Amino acid sequence: xxxxxxxxxxxxxxxxxxxxxxxxxxxxxxxxxxxxxxxxxxxxxxxxxxxxxxxxxxxxxxxxxxxxxxxxxxxxxxxxxxxxxxxxxxxxxxxxxxxxxxxxxxxxxxxxxxxxxxxxxxxxxxxxxxxxxxxxxxxxxxxxxxxxxxxxxxxxxxxxxxxxxxxxxxxxxxxxxxxxxxxxxxxxxxxxxxxxxxxxxxxxxxxxxxxxxxxxxxxxxxxxxxxxxxxxxxxxxxxxxxxxxxxxxxxxxxxxxxxxxxxxxxxxxxxxxxxxxxxxxxxxxxxxxxxxxxxxxxxxxxxxxxxxxxxxxxxxxxxxxxxxxxxxxxxxxxxxxxxxxxxxxxxxxxxxxxxxxxxxxxxxxxxxxxxxxxxxxxxxxxxxxxxxxxxxxxxxxxxxxxxxxxxxxxxxxxxxxxxxxxxxxxxxxxxxxxxxxxxxxxxxxxxxxxxxxxxxxxxxxxxxxxxxxxxxxxxxxxxxxxxxxxxxxxxxxxxxxxxx
Ligand code: B12
Ligand code: SF4
Numbered sequence: 339x340x341x342x343x344x345x346x347x348x349x350x351x352x353x354x355x356x357x358x359x360x361x362x363x364x365x366x367x368x369x370x371x372x373x374x375x376x377x378x379x380x381x382x383x384x385x386x387x388x389x390x391x392x393x394x395x396x397x398x399x400x401x402x403x404x405x406x407x408x409x410x411x412x413x414x415x416x417x418x419x420x421x422x423x424x425x426x427x428x429x430x431x432x433x434x435x436x437x438x439x440x441x442x443x444x445x446x447x448x449x450x451x452x453x454x455x456x457x458x459x460x461x462x463x464x465x466x467x468x469x470x471x472x473x474x475x476x477x478x479x480x481x482x483x484x485x486x487x488x489x490x491x492x493x494x495x496x497x498x499x500x501x502x503x504x505x506x507x508x509x510x511x512x513x514x515x516x517x518x519x520x521x522x523x524x525x526x527x528x529x530x531x532x533x534x535x536x537x538x539x540x541x542x543x544x545x546x547x548x549x550x551x552x553x554x555x556x557x558x559x560x561x562x563x564x565x566x567x568x569x570x571x572x573x574x575x576x577x578x579x580x581x582x583x584x585x586x587x588x589x590x591x592x593x594x595x596x597x598x599x600x601x602x603x604x605x606x607x608x609x610x611x612x613x614x615x616x617x618x619x620x621x622x623x624x625x626x627x628x629x630x631x632x633x634x635x636x637x638x639x640x641x642x643x644x645x646x647x648x649x650x651x652x653x654x655x656x657x658x659x660x661x662x663x664x665x666x667x668x669x670x671x672x673x674x675x676x677x678x679x680x681x682x683x684x685x686x687x688x689x690x691x692x693x694x695x696x697x698x699x700x701x702x703x704x705x706x707x708x709x710x711x712x713x714x715x716x717x718x719x720x721x722x723x724x725x726x727x728x729x730x731x732x733x734x735x736x737x738x739x740x741x742x743x744x745x746x747x748x749x750x751x752x753x754x755x756x757x758x759x760x761x762x763x764x765x766x767x768x769x770x771x772x773x774x775x776x777x778x779x780x781x782x783x784x785x786x787x788x789x790x791x792x793x794x795x796x797x798x799x800x801x802x803x804x805x806x807x808x809x810x811x812x813x814x815x816x817x818x819x820x821x822x823x824x825x826x827x828x829x830x831x832x833x834x835x836x837x838x
Contacts, residue, residue: 340398340469342373343391345384347412349405353522354379355532358583359403359433361506362534366462368507371469372396378412380515385416392424399428399465404435406547407757410748414446421448428468432457437551439741439748440481444489446745452481455494455551456537458503497538497552500559508571518575525790526607526634527579531571535564539585541613543639544652545681545720548585556589561596572604582610588617588636595624598631611637615655618665625672633674635714635789638665640678643702647684647695659702666710675789677833678706679716682775683767692766693774700778707786714788716833717779719772720764721756738765777815783830784821785810791831798828 344364346357357377364373374391378384391397400420404413417429432453436443440452453460460479467474474480478495508517521529536559538552571577587610588594601608610633617625617636642648643659662678669676682699686692706713742748748757756763784806787799794802806821808814824830 339371341396342367342371342399342401342465343388343397344373344375344401344403345388345413345416346375346377346379346403347409347416348378348384349409350379353524354520355522355581355583356506356508356517356520357403357511358506358532358534360401361508361511362503363401363403363432363457363461364510365504365506366458367465368504368510370462371465375511375514377515378409380519384412385419388416388420389423392420392427397427399430399468401461402429402431403433404431405433406435406438406748407754409433410435410757411754414745414749417448418446430461430464432461434547434551435748436481438547440491441489442741442743442745442748444481444483445743448745450482453479454481454491455479456497459495459498494553497555497557500537500557501563505567508574517571521571521575521577523792524579524581525792526581526609527577529575529577530579530581531568531575531577532581532583533564533568534583535559535587536584536589540589541586541654542652543641543654544650552585556586558584558590558593561593561600564597565600568601568606569604572606577606579606580608582608584611586611586613586616588612588620591620591624594620595627598624598628598633602627602631605632607632607634609633609635609637611639613655613657614638614640614662614665615657618661618668622672625669625674629672629674635675635677636669637677637679637716640706641681642684642699643705644695644698650684651681662702663705663709666706666713670710670712675712675714676710677714677716679718681718681720683720683764683771685720685764685766689766689768689771692768693771696771696775700774703782707782711786712789714790714833715782715786717775717782719767719775739763774815777818780818780821780825781806781809781815783825783832784818788831788833790833794828794830798824802828802830 344360346360360375367373376384376387381387402413402417404410421429429449430451430453431443431449436452437454443449443452451464460477463477464474478493480492482490484490511517521531524530536556538556539548540554540556542549542554568580640662641651641653643662645658648657666676680699680703682696684695686695703715742753747753784802787794787802802824805824809818
């Protein structure tokens with residue numbers, strides 16, 4: 339029986355996390371097909387390693403997971419090389435990048451199949467079909483090119499229950515790469531594990547890549563199963579903190595509180611992502627239990643303080659500017675740090691409108707800081723991450739925006755900047771506007787250095803705070819070279835660049 343080779347392209351500098359996307363797929367073929375994994379975060383020469391597996395002649399299938407941005411840098415050239423050197427191999431890609439940009443991926447000629455959405459059912463079925471030479475056309479969540487060169491997208495499968503899925507093969511991973519080295523040092527703890535406890539999100543924000551992928555659906559593992567998994571990793575490899583990578587960990591108050599009660603005695607710190615309007619409905623009692631159980635900081639997409647912009651972004655739910663401010667104050671009482679992300683540079687009819695909105699958001703962010711100075715602020719530039727063919731994509735196209743059509747173009751410096759939301763390439767956003775946002779961000783990060791930078795000691799923090807004080811308090815943000823110099827000198831960490 340042919341073997342399967344998985345590749346997790348390098349996704350972060352320094353710190354590597356459990357390759358959860360690959361593990362959840364490998365779990366579904368464990369015991370049936372033999373597999374190996376190459377992790378770009380753990381290899382000096384990952385292409386060489388992939389090649390060495392392929393040269394054994396035992397591997398017919400190659401599975402890559404690809405997020406936009408840094409992972410494309412290895413994924414695209416490596417897929418090209420492997421396909422050239424091993425033309426009879428079958429290359430299968432999954433993850434947000436191929437799901438949302440399948441045309442460029444399949445037209446490249448080096449990828450045979452895209453798994454469009456959760457792969458736990460589609461992948462083992464596809465391998466069985468290919469292995470036994472059976473039809474695969476009816477397998478859901480697939481995108482491929484027909485013999486006639488037409489791109490075929492099969493129907494999307496309903497989200498499946500998460501508890502019955504097979505457990506992630508952590509012990510097997512440990513035979514390739516020591517599992518304890520996936521537990522990195524963060525502001526949460528010395529051995530932080532990452533865990534994905536639910537998939538999708540019930541909301542439909544217009545700018546979010548999760549929406550076309552999961553179509554506003556959400557399914558979660560039960561609190562008990564999450565706790566058991568965490569406990570296993572804690573007991574076996576010494577995890578002392580958890581980063582929940584779910585899009586929306588706190589959808590269900592009942593589940594969050596149940597989990598908090600279970601983890602309470604384990605002395606672990608944790609972090610997760612949530613919506614402000616959802617969590618503002620939590621009772622005081624629930625918030626207190628969650629904090630007591632070790633939840634130190636929660637990431638929220640605040641997006642904008644302007645209700646009209648929230649509406650344009652289709653933020654959904656009941657979130658308003660007033661609620662964003664009020665909730666920052668509410669969390670302060672419980673000692674939970676809110677991490678608010680904002681989207682600046684949204685479209686406007688005139689340059690003045692775009693600029694006025696930027697100034698409004700800057701003023702709003704300062705109000706949030708007044709209500710709760712501990713609030714962490716992440717500033718993103720509005721990047722239309724719309725799927726090819728969606729309404730938003732058509733709308734931004736009409737304003738002059740185009741995605742690359744060739745796979746290799748995605749790794750050009752300009753699209754790399756787009757992917758990490760630093761350079762949105764949107765025609766309405768002028769360089770002077772980007773400068774204003776960046777300069778404000780520099781001053782803000784100087785005045786309020788992030789808690790997630792564990793290298794920054796209290797003295798350095800104080801020096802940075804003082805260096806940015808006059809600018810912050812007088813609203814003069816141009817050319818903050820002195821603050822930049824300190825940030826460069828002390829290698830200041832920006833969560834907006836590293837994902838989180
Ligand atoms: C963890 C994470 C990271 C980690 C690295 C993850 C890794 N792969 O090593 C870090 C923190 C490094 C990171 C960085 C970034 N990330 Co990130 N990340 C995530 C996050 C939170 C979880 C991913 C995950 O582990 N999911 C768990 C697994 C089980 O789910 P999954 O990946 O979807 O996999 C399923 C399917 O997609 C499919 N599948 C996936 N891969 C494969 C492979 C095969 C072979 C098959 C068959 C199937 C398959 O099957 C899986 C099981 O169902 C997601 C959001 C989310 N909640 O999913 C964002 C997300 C993927 N990241 C995103 C982005 C944009 C980034 C950045 C590029 C930018 C930024 N500023 O955040 C940065 C890069 C910064 C930098 N300079 O390095 C976006 C992508 C948006 C888009 N346009 O598509 C997401 C969706 C967040 C968001 N809501 O905007 N990220
Ligand atoms: S609530 Fe968050 S994860 Fe859900 S659709 Fe909106 S931005 Fe995406």
